[in-house]
Every structure is written in structure tokens, then in C-alpha cells.
Amino acid sequence: MTDTAQDAGFRRNRKLKDALLQHRALSIDGLSERLFGLLFSGMVYPQIWEDPEVDMKAMDLQPNHRIVTIGSGGCNVLAYLSKKPARIDVVDLNPHHVALNRLKLASFRHLPSHSDVVRLFGCENVRSNSQSYDLFVAANLDPVTRQYWSGRNRRGQRRINVLNRNIYKTGLLGRFIGLGHIIARVHGVDLRQFAQVRSVREQRQFFEDRIAPLFEKPLIRWLTSRKSSMFGLGIPPQQFDELASLADGKSIAPVLRERLEKLACHFPLRENYFAWQAFARRYPSSNEGFMPTYLQAENYAAIRECADRVTVHHASFTELLAGRPAASADRYVLLDAQDWMTDAQINALWTEVTRTAAPGARVIFRTAAEKSVIEGRLSPAIRDQWSYLEARSQELNTLDRSAIYGGFHIYEKAA
Structure with missing residues (x-):
């Protein structure tokens, strides 16, 4: 696939459009959705804006857990690996996010040291970062992801060169x-x-x-x-x-x-x-403060060891789960995706979550407003199989350092 063909495929990303579009094209709401979809079809989140420390507390993450999560910028997926879960399946409808998640995982596996990873994703204006990519990472990427990062953007520059400056x-x-x-x-x-x-x-x-x-x-x-x-x-x-x-x-x-x-x-x-x-507009230096969880030195060995337990899919949450067996996952991370969904989409998602959830499984998600978006919208036959950990949800919401969401929610399936 040529760079031009690949870029055209990104712009015509049908999966993303199907998730976003709910109204007729020539309506006010429809035009608004299509403008948002156009903007959202490129790179959106070089850094994820959900606090992974809150996520891991909410999930009570254990080494035997099998996680399904939305990828976004990939920071939280890597943070979860510090707890050495059994498996993580990452889904994202945005192919730019898919490429970023795969790059971050490969960098942990193949760059020589922790300091190399920090220079690549934690520091700005490191002109040698693209050379590190060429020497250690590129050959270890799948062909599509390698073509993405080694390919050129509309200004004729290699995409990986953004890490020589400040991707954030x-x-x-x-x-x-x-x-x-x-x-x-x-x-x-x-x-x-x-x-x-x-x-x-x-x-x-x-x-x-x-x-x-x-x-x-x-x-x-x-x-x-x-x-x-x-x-x-x-x-x-x-x-x-x-x-x-x-x-x-x-x-x-x-x-x-x-x-x-x-x-x-x-x-x-x-x-x-x-x-x-x-x-x-940057991360703090070592004497100024702390890096994100996945870039902290004490987590490096575990993340590097477990990076091959992650699979990144260009797919929707519902699409991935539909092909999985019953009781095959323990933890689900939906970010704020349900804020965008219709009632039919929410019920289709939770039908698959409920079917694939092991006893005691947990689902966590965030909402722009304070209330949980599934209450009153989810089929009673599905909703009755889940307990809302409301007090714990409110407690952890106050601890979320990203501070941009109104609500944080934890649901647990009956054992």
C-alpha cells in the first residue's frame, strides 16, 4: 500500500464514521457530527487524558486479569502492564491511534534502555529520536505500522520526525x-x-x-x-x-x-x-515532578517484560467482543465512548460485554456529565446482571488528576 493510498484510507475511515454519525447529513446535527468526524479522523490524543492510577485502583488490577480497553494515546495501556495482567486487547477506531499504540509497545520491547524510551516519549526537542526509531524499532513493527511512521505527511516530512520535536x-x-x-x-x-x-x-x-x-x-x-x-x-x-x-x-x-x-x-x-x-505543554523534568506512570523507572522492567501480552486492533469494542468466547475477559475500559452512543449502540455493546464477562468482571468508564449514561437506557435484562459501585466511583472520581470529566463509574458483574 502506498502512503497516498494509506492516507486516503484513513480519511475514508468507515468504522469511525459509522460510530459518529447519527443524523441526516443535511440537518444541523448531521453537519455538526460530520465536521467533528472530519477533525477526529486524524491524530487526536498523543497522550490519553484519563488517569491510569485511578483506573488501576478501580479495576483492582491483578496478574490473572484479561483486559479489553480503548487505546487512545496508549499511555494507560502501558501503565496497566506495570501490574503484569495476563492479556490486554486494545481497540481503537482511529488508525492513527492504532499506529501510536503499536509504536509505543515496540519501543518498550526493542529500545536498549529506559532512558531511550523516556527520550522518545517524555522529552521535547531530542533530534536523535528518529534515528533511534530507525536503528531499533522500525524493523520490529508490522508492515502497516512501519509504513505509517516511516511514511511522509502532507508537508513531505517523515511522520516519525514529530518525536524529534514535541508530539504533544x-x-x-x-x-x-x-x-x-x-x-x-x-x-x-x-x-x-x-x-x-x-x-x-x-x-x-x-x-x-x-x-x-x-x-x-x-x-x-x-x-x-x-x-x-x-x-x-x-x-x-x-x-x-x-x-x-x-x-x-x-x-x-x-x-x-x-x-x-x-x-x-x-x-x-x-x-x-x-x-x-x-x-x-510538556512533561516535567526529574527535578520538577513526576513523569506519567508508564515512563517511570520503577515500572520499566514490568512493561518491557509484558509488552508482548498486548494486541492492538483497528476495531470497535462491540466488533471485537462479538468474536470472543463467553467469560473470556475480566476488565473492560470504555473511556468516555458511551457519551457518543445511541441507546441501540449502548445495548449492543453491553450485550457483548455481559456475554464475554467472567464472574466478578468490572467495567469502568467516564462521562462528561456526572451521571452514568447507561442508567435508564440499558435493557433491564442486562442491567440487572451488574452492580453499580457508586460510592467507590465517586471516591475515585475526586482523585482523577486529569480533571476533565464529570463522572467516573464502576460496574461489577455478579459472581
Whole structure:
């Protein structure tokens, strides 16, 4: 397959379109969905924005567990390997995310050392990263993934060269964060200065004095009242409506302010790499704070040892499970995918989850709003087979350092 043919295949990604499109093309909702789908068809999340430490607590992850999860940026899949689970099946409808997950796994298996992995995925402006890829990783990738990373983008540059710079400034979310920084600077606020605070008290003061007032600016109020302006944050039309319902029904500025306040103020900056990416647009150095779970030195050996237990599939969750035997999985990670789904899609998904779930299996997911999206929408015959661990869900939601979701939910199947 040529690069041109492969890129065309990405743009025509039927699986992604089928998951996103729910309305007629010439309706307002249909046009909104198609615009979101167009933006979402490229790289969206170089870094996943769900806290893996919360995930692993919620799953009570054990070495015998078989996990099925959505891939996104791949950070959490690798973090789960630190607990040495028996198997992880990764699904994603976005082929760019599939390629990134496979690259990260191969890098752990074939780069010479932990420091090489950190330079590749944890540091910016390391000009030798593409050479490390050529020497140690490329030959160990499957042909499609190798062609993706060794191939060229629309500017004629090899895709792998993005890791010579800062991959986290790219993708739909990275560009959205960059736009947020520009808008803040237009209003006289340099968000990068947040990285200079030295205590939670200073974090709070910075937020109250410089960030919070931005949400009262007319431009920001206008932008946050438009669905299309939030697509860069990965918020599809359905999620926007949920968030708007929590505020005044028009702008989601009050909700974004609340979420950003949690990100900026509820956790020490040193311990929150999500805040570093949001405000400094990079990970902290070793003397500034902690890297993501999968890049921490104490987890390297386990991740490298277990990387071959992961299989990455370009498929939907329901599609993968439909081909699996009964009672074949123990833990399911749905991220926020159900926020996009119709009732029929949710019931089709949970039919397969319930069939393939072993006794005591757990499902975890997040929602833009606070409430669980399956309540009142899932067939009683399926819902009655699951217990909602509501108190534990609420407890762990407060600990999620990414701070961008309203709800975190854990369901457990009867043993």
C-alpha cells in the first residue's frame, strides 16, 4: 500500500464514521457530527487524558486479569502492564491511534534502555529520536505500522520526525491547547508561568488571579457557546449538550472553569503531569515532578517484560467482543465512548460485554456529565446482571488528576 493510498484510507475511515454519525447529513446535527468526524479522523490524543492510577485502583488490577480497553494515546495501556495482567486487547477506531499504540509497545520491547524510551516519549526537542526509531524499532513493527511512521505527511516530512520535536503539541487536542494559550496571551495571561508555582497555595492564587477571570471575557464566552469550537478538545456534539445542561444550557464556560480549577488547584503540580501538559505543554523534568506512570523507572522492567501480552486492533469494542468466547475477559475500559452512543449502540455493546464477562468482571468508564449514561437506557435484562459501585466511583472520581470529566463509574458483574 502506498502512503497516498494509506492516507486516503484513513480519511475514508468507515468504522469511525459509522460510530459518529447519527443524523441526516443535511440537518444541523448531521453537519455538526460530520465536521467533528472530519477533525477526529486524524491524530487526536498523543497522550490519553484519563488517569491510569485511578483506573488501576478501580479495576483492582491483578496478574490473572484479561483486559479489553480503548487505546487512545496508549499511555494507560502501558501503565496497566506495570501490574503484569495476563492479556490486554486494545481497540481503537482511529488508525492513527492504532499506529501510536503499536509504536509505543515496540519501543518498550526493542529500545536498549529506559532512558531511550523516556527520550522518545517524555522529552521535547531530542533530534536523535528518529534515528533511534530507525536503528531499533522500525524493523520490529508490522508492515502497516512501519509504513505509517516511516511514511511522509502532507508537508513531505517523515511522520516519525514529530518525536524529534514535541508530539504533544500536535494532534487535535495538542493544537487546541495551543490555541487556548494564544487566546490567554491575547488577554494578557501567559499560562506557561503556572509551571513556576511552588505550592498548592500558589497554584490556587494563580488560578484565581489569572485564569478564572478569562472565563468572563466575551470572546471566551462566545467560543464556549459554540459546539464546533469545542471539537478540538475532543468534545463531540452529544457531549457538548450534556455539559451545557450542567450550566446555563448555552455556554459551557462555567463547566470548563470548574474542571480547570480542579486540574490547577486540587493536586500538587509536582504530582500532576496532566497539568504540566495543559500549562507548560510538556512533561516535567526529574527535578520538577513526576513523569506519567508508564515512563517511570520503577515500572520499566514490568512493561518491557509484558509488552508482548498486548494486541492492538483497528476495531470497535462491540466488533471485537462479538468474536470472543463467553467469560473470556475480566476488565473492560470504555473511556468516555458511551457519551457518543445511541441507546441501540449502548445495548449492543453491553450485550457483548455481559456475554464475554467472567464472574466478578468490572467495567469502568467516564462521562462528561456526572451521571452514568447507561442508567435508564440499558435493557433491564442486562442491567440487572451488574452492580453499580457508586460510592467507590465517586471516591475515585475526586482523585482523577486529569480533571476533565464529570463522572467516573464502576460496574461489577455478579459472581
